[in-house]
Each structure stands twice: as C-alpha cells, then as structure tokens.
Amino acid sequence: MKVRYLVAGAVITAGIISSWDMAYAGNWNSGSSNSGSSGVVKPYEGIVNRSATYVVPNDVMSAFKNVASTTKEKYCSISGPQNSTYVEAIAGNPPERIKGWNSRMDNKKNVEGSYSAIYAMRWSKLVTDSMVNENSKEIALESLYKWANAGALTKTWNCFTDGKCGNAWKEKDGSDLNPMHDIDHTFHVMHKFAYGYYFALSDYKVNDPRHAVIQNWLKVYFGNPKMKSRGGSNYQYIAGQHTGYRWIELLNSELDSKDSKDIKSMIKKIIDANNKQILKDGSIKNRTTRGDRSLWYHWHILNEIVLNMETARRYDVKIPAEMHEKVEKAADIFVKGFADHTYMDKWAKVAFQSTYTPGLQHFKNEMSKIPNSKSWVYIFQYRYPNSPVTVELAKITANDKQPGADGETGIGYGCIYGSLLK
Numbered sequence: 001m002k003v004r005y006l007v008a009g010a011v012i013t014a015g016i017i018s019s020w021d022m023a024y025a026g027n028w029n030s031g032s033s034n035s036g037s038s039g040v041v042k043p044y045e046g047i048v049n050r051s052a053t054y055v056v057p058n059d060v061m062s063a064f065k066n067v068a069s070t071t072k073e074k075y076c077s078i079s080g081p082q083n084s085t086y087v088e089a090i091a092g093n094p095p096e097r098i099k100g101w102n103s104r105m106d107n108k109k110n111v112e113g114s115y116s117a118i119y120a121m122r123w124s125k126l127v128t129d130s131m132v133n134e135n136s137k138e139i140a141l142e143s144l145y146k147w148a149n150a151g152a153l154t155k156t157w158n159c160f161t162d163g164k165c166g167n168a169w170k171e172k173d174g175s176d177l178n179p180m181h182d183i184d185h186t187f188h189v190m191h192k193f194a195y196g197y198y199f200a201l202s203d204y205k206v207n208d209p210r211h212a213v214i215q216n217w218l219k220v221y222f223g224n225p226k227m228k229s230r231g232g233s234n235y236q237y238i239a240g241q242h243t244g245y246r247w248i249e250l251l252n253s254e255l256d257s258k259d260s261k262d263i264k265s266m267i268k269k270i271i272d273a274n275n276k277q278i279l280k281d282g283s284i285k286n287r288t289t290r291g292d293r294s295l296w297y298h299w300h301i302l303n304e305i306v307l308n309m310e311t312a313r314r315y316d317v318k319i320p321a322e323m324h325e326k327v328e329k330a331a332d333i334f335v336k337g338f339a340d341h342t343y344m345d346k347w348a349k350v351a352f353q354s355t356y357t358p359g360l361q362h363f364k365n366e367m368s369k370i371p372n373s374k375s376w377v378y379i380f381q382y383r384y385p386n387s388p389v390t391v392e393l394a395k396i397t398a399n400d401k402q403p404g405a406d407g408e409t410g411i412g413y414g415c416i417y418g419s420l421l422k
Contacts, residue, residue: 043222045256048202051199051202060310069132075403075419077404087122087126088139095113096155097156099112101178101182103168103174103181105181123143123144123196124410127201131416137201141204152217165179187245190220191247192407193410196409196410237269240301260315264316270312274304282332284330289352290354291350294337295362302327303406303408306327306379307413327380328387374412375412378418381418403415
C-alpha cells in the first residue's frame with residue numbers, strides 16, 4: 001500500500017512493504033476500569049499564549065494554511081447560528097459535577113451533569129468553525145470562560161482517589177451504578193476542552209485575562225483519575241479512553257516543551273501497543289466484538305489509532321509496515337459493516353461486555369449525522385490515496401455536511417485533512 005507524505009510542500013507517495021446521544025453513551029461504555037496508571041501529570045507552569053498540537057505534523061499544518069479559503073470553508077465551516085445559540089445558552093448553566101452513570105451508560109436522563117458531553121461536542125464544532133470564522137472564536141472562548149469561572153465539573157467525586165469505585169458491570173445488563181464512569185466522563189470532557197482550546201484559542205487575544213481563568217481551570221484535570229491498571233503495563237498505551245489518558249500528557253509536553261526523547265519514547269510505546277491491538281484480520285481486540293455496538297466501537301477506536309499514527313509522524317516515530325496493512329483492513333471492515341450491518345455479526349456475536357442481536361448495530365446511516373470520531377476517515381483518505389478502501393470512503397463521505405465534526409477530539413481534524421484531499 002502507498003502512504004502519502006509531504007516533503008518541502010510537495011505531495012509524494014512512499015512505498016510501504018507489506019443518535020448523537022447514542023454515540024456519546026457508547027464512548028463511556030467501556031465496561032472496564034483499566035486505564036493508565038501514571039497518575040495526574042504535573043501541568044506546565046504559567047500561561048501559554050500560543051497554539052499547540054500533539055497530532056498534526058508541521059508540514060500538514062503548513063499545507064493547510066496555503067489552501068484556498070473556499071476549500072477550507074467546505075470542510076471547516078460546520079457551526080451555524082443554531083449551534084452557536086445552543087453553546088451560548090448552555091454556557092450559562094455550568095454543572096458542578098457529573099453523577100449517576102450506570103455501567104452501560106444508557107441512563108443519561110437520570111445523570112446529573114450529563115449534558116456536559118453534548119455541550120463539549122457542540123463547543124468543538126465552534127472551535128473547528130473558528131478556523132474559518134473569527135466570530136466563532138469569540139463565542140467559543142467566552143463560553144468556555146463562563147464554565148471555567150464557575151468551576152464547572154470540579155465537584156465530581158473521584159472514586160479512584162478514595163479507592164471506593166467497586167467493579168463495573170455487576171449486573172449483566174449493565175444497569176448497576178458505576179461512579180468510575182462519572183469521573184472518567186469528567187476527565188474526558190475536560191480534556192476535549194483542552195485539546196480544542198490549545199489548538200485554536202490560546203493564541204487568540206493573547207492579553208485577554210480570560211485565558212488565565214480557563215487555563216488554571218483546565219489544569220485541574222490534566223492527567224488521569226489515578227486509575228490502577230488491571231491490564232498490565234501495556235494497557236496504558238492502547239487505544240481507548242484517549243489512549244489511556246496519554247493524549248493529555250502529550251499535550252502537556254507540547255505546552256511544557258519537554259525533552260523530545262521522552263515524548264518519542266511514549267509515542268513508540270503507543271504505536272507498539274496499538275499495532276498489537278489490531279488483529280491480523282483488521283478487527284480490534286475487545287472492540288470489534290462488542291455486540292450491537294461493535295461497529296461503533298470499531299469506528300471509535302480506529303479513530304484513536306489513526307490519530308496516534310499522525311502523532312508518530314509528527315515526532316518522527318517509525319510506524320511498522322504491518323500496521324499500515326492492518327489499518328487498511330480495519331478501515332475495510334468499517335466500510336463493509338457500514339453498508340451491511342450483518343457483516344459485523346462474525347465479530348459481534350462474541351458480545352464482549354455487551355448485548356447482541358443478529359444483524360443489529362447501533363450506528364447512524366449517514367456521515368452528516370455522526371458527530372464524533374470522524375477524523376480518521378479523512379486522514380485515511382489523505383495518507384492512503386491509492387487504497388481501494390479510500391475509493392469507498394470517498395463515496396461514503398461525498399455528501400458529508402459536517403466533515404470537520406469530531407466532538408471526541410475537541411477539534412475536527414477532518415477540517416484540515418479533508419481540505420488537503422485532491
């Protein structure tokens with residue numbers, strides 16, 4: 001398979017040896033407490049007034065800056081008046097905490113502060129839109145400032161710190177209350193704010209005092225909730241839960257200008273773990289086998305893996321040749337499963353920490369209706385232009401009205417990579 005790279009601004013190919021709420025419910029429904037075990041990282045010092053990314057390579061960003069404004073608008077202009085009005089309204093109602101999730105994450109109506117996830121998703125659309133719309137920058141900054149100034153979500157109980165989380169999925173149907181999801185959810189929402197803020201807003205109006213309030217608030221949840229890993233030392237680097245909370249560590253390293261050797265060592269471990277996670281047939285261990293959520297979990301984790309590969313490229317960490325091939329197979333599974341849900345049955349019937357009904361997958365049937373984990377489909381098309389899977393993905397995304405939407409990452413990378421597609 002051929003992989004696309006940019007060198008000195010020129011595109012080359014290098015040969016490689018062989019509903020909205022439903023999506024969010026699935027995101028936190030890991031049925032597991034084994035995230036990373038590194039504890040809370042020490043946040044950078046001071047106030048940062050520059051943009052920072054741990055994902056996008058410099059050559060890609062340079063190429064994006066030179067793209068015609070009409071093309072950027074096609075892929076990045078995704079937040080209309082209705083979305084802006086929603087964000088501004090919710091900004092005035094910041095929740096103190098998140099409390100009440102069950103293990104399956106299907107009880108949103110009974111969870112205090114559950115709307116924070118939808119708010120983060122909507123806010124991320126504003127941030128992506130701000131790449132082409134200055135007014136969206138101001139709305140996004142002011143909205144986040146209101147939550148920061150109110151100390152939103154800082155009252156969520158961290159059951160890990162107290163050692164009183166208990167076990168998840170005590171009931172077969174996942175209806176048992178699970179405080180691990182409350183704190184997990186809180187960290188993930190805060191991290192999404194951080195990813196989007198530092199990418200697109202921290203260098204906006206650099207002398208504005210709102211930045212200090214926002215950054216000091218975000219720092220409260222840098223790191224992870226001090227989880228103890230049940231999966232061994234390798235678990236904390238596999239894709240899932242923002243790669244075991246490694247994404248926020250990578251962002252912090254960018255902000256703190258850490259030694260690149262330490263960063264590259266972490267990324268190498270991530271790539272090695274992700275490579276092992278994707279099995280030879282392209283399925284993803286303990287994700288493509290998640291019953292009637294198999295397609296969603298496969299899609300979601302593939303997004304993390306492809307983003308981690310971009311991080312590797314940014315820091316010049318070698319990606320194993322076999323990993324490119326397995327990612328292509330994983331993308332092909334999505335394409336076929338998206339077209340025909342029964343295709344997923346061979347994996348879904350395992351029903352790992354889930355329920356299974358033959359032929360049933362909870363997944364939207366249009367790209368425009370999918371707000372999360374969408375970045376990978378555009379990155380894949382950019383990196384593997386000659387793959388037959390790219391041809392199929394291009395058909396699937398041809399009428400996508402929100403290519404830059406990805407509430408999972410705080411900023412929609414489809415905005416950048418989609419703009420670079422030929």
